[in-house]
Amino acid sequence: MDAAGPRHYPDKPAKVYLFGTCLIDMFCPEAGMDALRLLEREGIEVLFPADQTCCGQPAHSSGFPEQARAVALAQLQLFPEAWPVIVPSGSCAGTMRHHYPEMFADDPRLRAQANALAERVFELSEFLVHVAKVSLADQGVPARVALHTSCAARREMGTHEHGRALLAQLGAVEVVMHEHESECCGFGGTFSLKHPAISSAMAGDKVDALKETGAETFLSADCGCMLSLNHTLQKRRDGFQGQHLATFLWQRTSGEGGRQ
């Protein structure tokens, strides 16, 4: 649920900005490209400001607000026009939408800028459902998938509902619920480095639950969770792997089902 109450959604715009996030940039750029493809297919022009880096969340949640603010400030200037800013990650979107205004609370000018930006920030699946109002035509073979929604995406952006709504449009896809569906996967950014034993236990339980559903793959709209779970599975030499939701949606609806 959005803390500010039910969100008012604008009409479909001609252009959007894409904020790719640092994790997607370095570790799963295809997810970013698939987000781009999904948006362009809706006839929306996608602007990718080349100076974008990271939303600042890692420093913010680690107790380094000054560094977080510096990095956030560098992003704040990158989206000068009134187009929506699309983020293919619920937790980065949550940072920009909910934490930027707090980070700049002491500076009226920046605070106003942060507020204005926050209003325009949309998590990708939220945008596809409520603003672009996509209708997806499934071209894939019958498939069974599980969905893991990151905690920030769920609690700050309501992404679990948007992801589910998109998948419901795919006729041949069955979405199965896993045990403790709303529970954290143990990633938590620097938490996974600081408390590896606890984080591993959480990740292990999550992959067990996802696998128990009998799904062929699991999906997530957040690269952090997805990478953490995929690397956990790889360490176990388990072939079960997750995909970014954007990639899965594109593959199912573009006739590129076989692409890796």
Add this chain to the structure above:
Amino acid sequence: MNNSQQLNFVPASEFKQRASVAVADAHLRKSFRGAMDFLISKRAGQFPNPEALERQRSLAEHIRKYSLARLPELLEQLEHKLTDNGVQVHWAEDGEEACAIIVGIAQRHSTKLMVKGKSMVSEEVELNHAMAAAGIDALESDMGEYIVQLDGEKPSHIIMPAIHKTKEQIARLFADKVPGAGYTESVDELIGIGRAVLREKFMNAEVGLSGVNFAVAETGTLCLVENEGNGRMCTTVPDVHIAITGIEKVVEKLEHVPPLFGLLTRSATGQAITTYFNMISGPRKPGEKDGPGEMHLVLVDNGRTQAYGDEQLRSTLQCIRCGACMNHCPVYTRIGGHAYGTTYPGPIGEIISPHMLGLNATHVLPTASSLCGACGEVCPVRIPIPELLVRLREEAQHDARPGHAALRGQGAAKSRLVDAIWSGWAALYTRPALYRAFGWLATRFRALTPPMQGGWTVSRTPMKPAARTLHELMAARKKR
């Protein structure tokens, strides 16, 4: 600081070690998971209507914020009313003072045995140690607390102290430690054994001790919430009743109690109400035939005024101790209550222990969270627990913010290396050209990615950059 607090000192390394042991204990994992799942579903059953729940939470949050905003005057009003009602009110700045007051009262009455109702504050101030040092038996009478004490342990949950134990373990414990008790795994029979032992103790104890759930200023009433009846025994049978509570538990009016009480029991154990709600406004009056002849209230600070001194951290004191945050916490569910090493485990413990014990001893606790937000989502009084965790992480690694008083142990986790890492991180991520160059290098030399990546690779394969960054793919697309 004083001895009673030293006992709670848990160095960072020790927390991690205990957590590692706990997650490797399949039995412990299974019992906590089962119990927490049970409590989660019981709570959910009490709140079928999300909008109605939000209205209740809003009211409860409002009542707690209002009470805290007026805390000093409400404490004075409470003291005044209680004194009028014949209750002696004491103030303690820390655990040592609280224990000294209670030991003093007990000694004046030549006490050999003190029976205790459930009181987390008495655990917090290490009262049992102080009583033992004074040669007085302090016997826990809540069934869970009794079991835990009998085994020389501490509670692992604030509402269900013995949740980490199976009935087989308790059966063995009773057979070994309770004179005359045989081995039985029947829960009814085990409770019967405890009942028989403890009823004898209630009769013979000179002093009864209890906690307080709500203290009502306008009437001078102490409210106790319980299912077992041991709290009523402790506050009624012995000649002297001593109640101990944190200074934050006061509310202004009796009418402020029902909304908080209703949320407390529903959030804690999924009960609409507990068996007993015991409202005590004074000792036995002339002509009355039972109830304590003498009654005391000990108001304990023990770091609460530090939290109160900061407007954001103050919300910590809104807590009504329902335990829902730990029931829903994925970390608590994995490691149980003992790994934290503090009286209050789980999310509430992570945000309140630093005030009681200082950041020196506790700075690792606020980091033991993935910030998933489950705690804040269920908190009946809407304490923004994740935000407070982030704030305490900051305070542990920096000097006090300008214009803010330093917390006890301020900057305890400061590290030049960590500072340098984050400064370097910020330098990179605020310089787009440098950042892109870094991305270019990292992808080109991905084969050189270190195979060991600290905590990450304990149970995961190493992170490896993609062949090209998104920045590069986007740039290539433009040229196309």
Add this chain to the structure above:
Amino acid sequence: MSARANILQRLRAAPQGRVPLAPAVPAFYDAIRAATPASTRTARIELFCEKMAFWHGEVVRVTHDNWPQKLREICAAKGVRSLLYGEASAHAEALKAAGIAGLKPYDRPVGEWKKELFDDTDAGLTSTRGGIAETGTLIIWPDANEPRLMSLVPPIHFALLDADQLHDTLFDAMCAQRWSESMPTNALLVSGPSKTADIQVTLAYGAHGPKELVVLLLDNELSEVSEVNEVNAEEGP
């Protein structure tokens, strides 16, 4: 300086933002009442019985006239050998007239007969100030005549509850009975017999207090109903 002065001084030195307005608790309950169908006497009775049963309390529907006989029957069935009561209670005469075996007045300070109270008293009978339908709860204000331990120490607790004294919620009861004007030394809410789930989250009754709670729900409208039924029966074919 004293601990008291230090604590209050620290609290007063803390930055104070805007003090929130006093919480509008009555308005909160008014809104709930406005959004739900009006409660009726019958609905309150039914809800109370349902909730009390959920807490493992027994509710026996009786009239103001027949309750002593009913109590005598229940005591006999449960093998009650001694029943504690208050000598000055309004119901004392009716109780004595019913010929219940082992009536025992709580007529001395507890210190003089603690052992007998704990070890040799089977049941206690108390009156109540009313009940709460929403949660299946008894409101009990112990006093010199019916002391605190009557409802706690004996293994069976009998409670007389007037059906006309049922309130919808705790808040309603608190307001209607104007508690805040004169709280007694001890006021109690009791919802079922003593219980615990401290061993493996398994419910067990009779943890420290009563193992059984029997509510004698006094309702003269019930007698009208049953009398009508009896008349009809007599007039039957």
